[in-house]
Amino acid sequence: MNQCLSLHVDADGVALVTIDVVGRPMNVLTPTFHAELDTALEQIKNDPAVRGAVFASAKADFMAGADLKWILSSVSSIKTREQAWAFAAPLNALFRKLETLGKPMVAALNGTALGGGLELALACHYRVAAANPATRLGLPEVLVGLLPGAGGTQRLPRMIGIREALLLLVEGTHLTVEQALAQKIIDRIVPAEDLIETAKRYVLEGGRASNPWDEKHFKVPGGAGGLHAGVAQTFMGGTALVSKRTLHNYPAPIAILSAVYEGTQLPIEMGLQIESTYLGTLLLDPVARNMIRTLFVNKGAADKGARRPVGVPKQAVKTLGVLGAGMMGAGIAYVSARAGMGVMLLDTTAEKAQHGRAYSEKLLAKEVARGQQNDASAQRVLSRIEPTTDFASLMGCDLIVEAVFEDRALKAAVTRQTEAVIPSATVFASNTSTLPITGLAEASSRPQQFIGIHFFSPVEKMPLVEIIVGQHTDEATLARAIDYVIQIKKTPIVVNDSRGFYTSRVFGTFTNEGMTLLGEGVKPALIENAAKMAGLPVGPLAVLDEVTVELAYHVTQQAQLALGAAYTPASGWPVMRKMVEDLKRLGKRHGQGFYEYPADARKRLWPGLAEHFPVALAQPDVAEVKTRLLYIQALETARCMEEGVLTDPIDGDLGSILGWGFPAWTGGTLSFIDTVGIAAFVTECERLALAYGPRFQPSAALKARAARGEGYY
Secondary structure, eight states: OOSSEEEEEOTTSEEEEEEOOTTOSSOOBOHHHHHHHHHHHHHHHHOTTOOEEEEEESSSSSBOOBOHHHHHHHHHHOOSHHHHHHHHHHHHHHHHHHHTSSSOEEEEEOSOEETHHHHHHHHSSEEEEEOOTTOOEEOOGGGGTOOOTTTHHHHHHHHHOHHHHHHHHTTTOEEOHHHHHHTTSSSEEEOGGGHHHHHHHHHHTTOOSSOGGGSTTOOOTTOOSTTSHHHHHHHHHHHHHHHHHHTTSOHHHHHHHHHHHHHTTSOHHHHHHHHHHHHHHHHHSHHHHHHIIIIIIIHHHHHTTTTSOTTOOOOOOSEEEEEOOSHHHHHHHHHHHHTTOEEEEEOSSHHHHHHHHHHHHHHHHHHHHTTSSOHHHHHHHHHTEEEESOGGGGTTOSEEEEOOOSOHHHHHHHHHHHHTTSOTTOEEEEOOSSSOHHHHGGGOSOGGGEEEEEEOSSTTTOOEEEEEEOTTOOHHHHHHHHHHHHHTTOEEEEEEOOTTTTHHHHHHHHHHHHHHHHHTTOOHHHHHHHHHHHTOSSOHHHHHHHHOHHHHHHHHHHHHHHHGGGOOOOTTHHHHHIIIIISOOOBGGGTBSSEEOOTTSOOEEOTTHHHHSOOOSSOOOHHHHHHHHHHHHHHHHHHHHHTTSOSOHHHHHHHHHHHHOOOGGGTSHHHHHHHHOHHHHHHHHHHHHHHHOGGGOOOHHHHHHHHHTOOOO
């Protein structure tokens, strides 16, 4: 019995090949699919009664592309160019076989077709799509560090022209069926009920059995080759734009440009071989492995609750209580109401609570203006948020999220007031970024139901939520927190309690290193640009301004107060102290920090930095600054693993990329160590420790791990 597709030949001689990969919510390309498709093509080819074939799906969508878990396991074992070619070439050859079978082949797209799914359709001779507004068509392989390896870089340019194809290939753009029709990627849109019959009619009416690029004298629409002025301009501009955007940290976009440039100057057969060659180079590069593992396989598992305790019944939050209607509380209220929950948004005054609700009103108005929802649906979301000043209104809440100012006394007060009215089964969560959960739970009469749920700002945009388990937090509470995070469509990671937890603690090493570099006399522009060249979204000084230098200063004071004699000042503390205490430059919200924010121009580094932090005559090279910024974060993550703050490297990697923007090409902080090689990483840390201080000194446990050759994956 087939596990991926079935073949039925009707009385008119049209073979209907129905794709239905067993045990998968969407059809994906697997080795089994490959084998079964090959068998089906042989049957179609060799049966004289078969006039042509229609490829359709038994699922709601057509096909989502290759199974990334299969690719990840394969990539991990590929070590040579020969192995890479052996993996890359067969699917390309199979779709070429389909294309040159000599009988009309039709793709009947009932829903989304991405990656290999769309490449299957491109190899067909005719493409008809159902009128489905939810359908998306595209070749998004670049987003996992790969290129379309089943003909996408060769057929799409030959179909719509090089410039238009590159815009889709390099960005991984998704198109609606209407957009795909306008670009001539599909041939027709019909009502869903007419899809199969329309596709069959193409075969019965003698539709062509070859594609244009296999015909004599075919030319790529708009031209090809470096001697064509328009094409040359496209590649010169495209290469510059890709270099600017990726800073050469991501090899896939350049590989796509190269495959298209070279392949479109040759017959399709040779073009497909070039595509497979470039795919092979990407399979040998660790970037694809890192991105697939962290951003798709592991993120997908986390989104489904991989860290959820087993045996605890799932529970949806129907009514949420949010304490504090500032920016964080307002954002939490918005994403929760949008997920269908009723929200009690509490603050000290009616004006503050209403202001928090108005935050959602503004966001919803923007969504309506962009066509993301209509007025009625926006009003339904807004109606779910009830501003209040009365703690008694929290009585019906299933979950409480406290989002007041980072002050232990204030948090303790609202904890006690809330627990006085909420049901005994209600979970209480604190949205704190630094204060230990076990300490905050001392104010609770039910510490087993007290947990940390750390959101990132702005809540509506940031995909990560860090869940912090306190010393007394029970599994039912953890399960409830994970269920809530999944309910609002965020990615949860789970960490154990400590000061700064995981994300704030490691993020703090990044900003501290930036301030340390500044204090050493490194040019501010070099610091900021080196961070961006490494793949971080912004430099450490800019991000400190965003979160405000004042907040970082306040958190440092809290740590100093809590730790007492055990507190050791960070290397960047003198710079932070001077910025706050002496210069009163507190960050962007206050209009001035490391940057200045003129009303009539873009932000720029404050020229006065040179006066207060004199520039040294000798400057480090960019590579050294990049190394310091990346290694200090990875090293601190390793310490979090050793101390049990992190119990799974997956949480470390997801948290670093989704939480504060550690470069995606690395796969995350711990994948970065594995990519460098753990022994080489430790050796480099020892060099950095000698040059810049003990904060770079690897622990004995990390050295022992390196001696064993034991990476994190």
